[in-house]
Amino acid sequence: MTQRRRSRNPFRLLRDRLAEIERNSATRPGGRWRRANEYALLFSLPVAIVLGYLFDDLDVTVEREQNVMFRIGREGIDGPVIVVRHDPEYDQQPWAMTLPLGTVMVETRLIRRGWPVASVVERPAPRLVMTLILAPDRRIALADRAGVVAIESETGVSLDGVREAVIDTLEGATSLANLASAIRRNETTTTRSWGASIAAGGATWLLLFVVSTIAIRTAQLTAWMHARLRRRRVVRRLRAGRCPDCLYDLHLERFPKRCPECGRRIWS
Numbered sequence: 615m616t617q618r619r620r621s622r623n624p625f626r627l628l629r630d631r632l633a634e635i636e637r638n639s640a641t642r643p644g645g646r647w648r649r650a651n652e653y654a655l656l657f658s659l660p661v662a663i664v665l666g667y668l669f670d671d672l673d674v675t676v677e678r679e680q681n682v683m684f685r686i687g688r689e690g691i692d693g694p695v696i697v698v699r700h701d702p703e704y705d706q707q708p709w710a711m712t713l714p715l716g717t718v719m720v721e722t723r724l725i726r727r728g729w730p731v732a733s734v735v736e737r738p739a740p741r742l743v744m745t746l747i748l749a750p751d752r753r754i755a756l757a758d759r760a761g762v763v764a765i766e767s768e769t770g771v772s773l774d775g776v777r778e779a780v781i782d783t784l785e786g787a788t789s790l791a792n793l794a795s796a797i798r799r800n801e802t803t804t805t806r807s808w809g810a811s812i813a814a815g816g817a818t819w820l821l822l823f824v825v826s827t828i829a830i831r832t833a834q835l836t837a838w839m840h841a842r843l844r845r846r847r848v849v850r851r852l853r854a855g856r857c858p859d860c861l862y863d864l865h866l867e868r869f870p871k872r873c874p875e876c877g878r879r880i881w882s
């Protein structure tokens with residue numbers, strides 16, 4: 615073993631490692647299959663790093679938390695929007711408005727991305743989600759213009775001014791003003807955990823290496839069985855007194871050096 619100075623240059627490190635694999639495989643049993651396995655270990659690392667980034671979108675979980683609930687209505691068909699804070703525990707309470715429209719929830723979300731370990735956490739701005747009395751199974755994000763227009767034409771109920779009225783109400787309550795400003799800023803904060811990213815990349819690397827080892831072993835076994843079958847066929851044909859390649863009858867010659875028909879080496 616020669617002592618060499620280790621470089622910090624990643625390309626030089628890679629070149630040294632490749633040279634080491636080539637040098638070792640020449641003097642060691644296992645030959646090209648072992649070498650293939652060492653290449654697989656080396657090259658599955660950058661592939662795992664790239665896959666780690668792509669896998670961020672493979673598994674996405676969303677946790678919803680509903681903070682505050684409001685009852686929404688109007689005083690008369692074209693009257694102003696009425697927003698009343700409501701405690702879902704007391705669902706039987708009468709509506710304090712002449713024309714009830716539905717409820718609005720302030721919803722915060724936590725989106726986790728990554729496979730097999732969640733490495734990225736996104737916190738979008740809180741959003742206002744409305745459920746109309748006339749369409750109790752639907753949840754409409756009030757910031758989603760197209761969704762609002764669709765439900766308005768479906769139910770004939772106008773949601774004009776509802777979003778603004780709810781944000782104004784949030785701003786008016788000291789304990790909820792920060793929710794209002796977060797909705798107005800509409801920013802998503804994204805945090806990546808490097809520990810989790812490394813764990814995910816390591817798991818992917820291991821998985822890739824195991825898969826490529828299985829593939830290499832299968833190829834090795836197939837090649838070995840092929841060689842064995844070929845050897846058996848050669849022996850069988852020689853015993854029958856024929857050329858292993860062209861089946862020329864060799865009975866007439868005693869220990870021929872080559873097949874007179876195709877020139878294959880026989881006893882030389």
Ligand SMILES: [Zn+2]
Nearest residue numbers: 857860873876
């Ligand atoms: Zn022959």
